[in-house]
Amino acid sequence: MAFRSGDGAATGTGEDEWARLMAAAQGGDGASYVRLLTGITPLLRRAAWRRWPSAGADVIEDVVQDTLLSLHAVRHTYSPSRPFTPWLMGILKHRLADGVRKQARRGAHEVTVANFEETFGDRVANKDEDEHYDREALQRAIAALPDGQRRAVELLKMKELSLKEAAAETGMSIAALKVAMHRALKSLRRLLGEDE
Amino acid sequence: METERLIEVLGAHAEPVRPLAPVSRRLLAWFVPAALAVAVVVAVVGARPDLIAKFAQPDFAIPQGAALATAILAAFAALSAGLPDGRRWVLWLPLVPLTVWLGNLGHQCWWDWMRSGFTSLPFGPDYACIPGIALVGLVPAALMVAMLRRGAPFHRRATIMSGILAATALADFGLRLFHPVDAAAMVLVWQIGSVAVFTLLAGLLRFPRRGRF
Numbered sequence: 318m319a320f321r322s323g324d325g326a327a328t329g330t331g332e333d334e335w336a337r338l339m340a341a342a343q344g345g346d347g348a349s350y351v352r353l354l355t356g357i358t359p360l361l362r363r364a365a366w367r368r369w370p371s372a373g374a375d376v377i378e379d380v381v382q383d384t385l386l387s388l389h390a391v392r393h394t395y396s397p398s399r400p401f402t403p404w405l406m407g408i409l410k411h412r413l414a415d416g417v418r419k420q421a422r423r424g425a426h427e428v429t430v431a432n433f434e435e436t437f438g439d440r441v442a443n444k445d446e447d448e449h450y451d452r453e454a455l456q457r458a459i460a461a462l463p464d465g466q467r468r469a470v471e472l473l474k475m476k477e478l479s480l481k482e483a484a485a486e487t488g489m490s491i492a493a494l495k496v497a498m499h500r501a502l503k504s505l506r507r508l509l510g511e512d513e
Numbered sequence: 514m515e516t517e518r519l520i521e522v523l524g525a526h527a528e529p530v531r532p533l534a535p536v537s538r539r540l541l542a543w544f545v546p547a548a549l550a551v552a553v554v555v556a557v558v559g560a561r562p563d564l565i566a567k568f569a570q571p572d573f574a575i576p577q578g579a580a581l582a583t584a585i586l587a588a589f590a591a592l593s594a595g596l597p598d599g600r601r602w603v604l605w606l607p608l609v610p611l612t613v614w615l616g617n618l619g620h621q622c623w624w625d626w627m628r629s630g631f632t633s634l635p636f637g638p639d640y641a642c643i644p645g646i647a648l649v650g651l652v653p654a655a656l657m658v659a660m661l662r663r664g665a666p667f668h669r670r671a672t673i674m675s676g677i678l679a680a681t682a683l684a685d686f687g688l689r690l691f692h693p694v695d696a697a698a699m700v701l702v703w704q705i706g707s708v709a710v711f712t713l714l715a716g717l718l719r720f721p722r723r724g725r726f
Binding site for chain 2: 342347392394398399403406407411475
């Protein structure tokens with residue numbers, strides 16, 4: 318059975334090829350690892366959509382990214398003597414369950430409100446949020462943050478973990494995470510030149 | 514972060530990893546040192562003097578065999594069910610010998626009750642069973658937890674409970690080699706009761722995530 322990567326190029330017999338690339342990745346071959354992850358991403362997206370058709374595209378992409386991160390963390394548990402796809406789908410299944418639980422938690426505690434364009438009269442409160450948007454500048458600014466602050470931004474804003482989950486992952490207390498996040502936002506404003 | 518960028522970052526952090534050994538080899542790697550540790554405790558404390566004769570009695574040999582089988586199957590379940598492609602149904606495997614174990618002791622209790630009446634059942638406090646099982650099971654439990662941490666416990670609570678059931682069942686097997694408590698009611702309540710308490714406690718503990726699974 319042939320599988321295709323995202324760019325449409327055939328990648329050979331999928332199962333065997335992925336097993337071979339995974340074994341190479343376990344040995345530290347970064348190029349094989351990138352080929353593998355690129356090749357399996359479309360499969361993960363399709364499988365996630367099939368199992369959770371009501372989810373939005375951004376939610377599905379979060380699940381796919383969480384699956385790739387989990388694969389990275391547990392790549393030592395794959396054995397070349399076993400098929401690769403069931404191992405991969407096992408990880409996806411767990412990350413999908415996490416995604417569904419997270420959505421249910423959010424839905425239970427959030428209410429959709431109208432998007433008011435102006436809430437306060439002050440000019441500073443009514444800046445166009447795209448005015449200073451520069452993704453690369455933001456990424457550079459985040460990379461320039463001290464370790465603790467950068468970790469807080471990655472976990473709380475990019476991965477959208479709860480404070481409790483981020484505390485469990487980093488070993489930091491919730492209070493320390495809040496302080497790190499507050500300082501990170503101040504630093505980012507300064508680095509991006511938004512302090513007035 | 515876009516997925517393509519994430520893949521680049523992960524590719525840049527593809528350090529070599531040591532793959533987990535097959536489950537059968539990991540099971541041996543747990544069972545052999547765990548059984549040796551139990552044997553050392555039995556040797557230090559001193560085996561009961563009638564041990565050989567006891568193994569010739571079905572009332573002793575069957576529950577001991579069932580305890581050992583429970584330990585081995587529970588360890589297998591713990592080591593295999595936690596893998597991403599692990600089958601969840603293996604977690605039910607230890608219930609088979611556990612049922613034999615409980616059933617045999619329950620049957621003996623029933624006969625003792627029929628023969629002597631409920632108030633004449635040989636039963637009394639035996640608080641030594643709880644620390645006894647904890648002492649004998651310490652090394653098997655520590656080994657099991659260390660091995661499970663190396664895996665990826667997706668069914669975290671269930672795999673930890675299976676692991677602790679394995680350690681405590683093995684501990685009870687060892688305990689009966691030197692602790693001369695034979696009344697079925699006593700074994701059922703104090704020894705299997707201790708196994709159940711430790712297993713349930715393991716299920717209530719919160720185990721911090723190591724990295725993001």
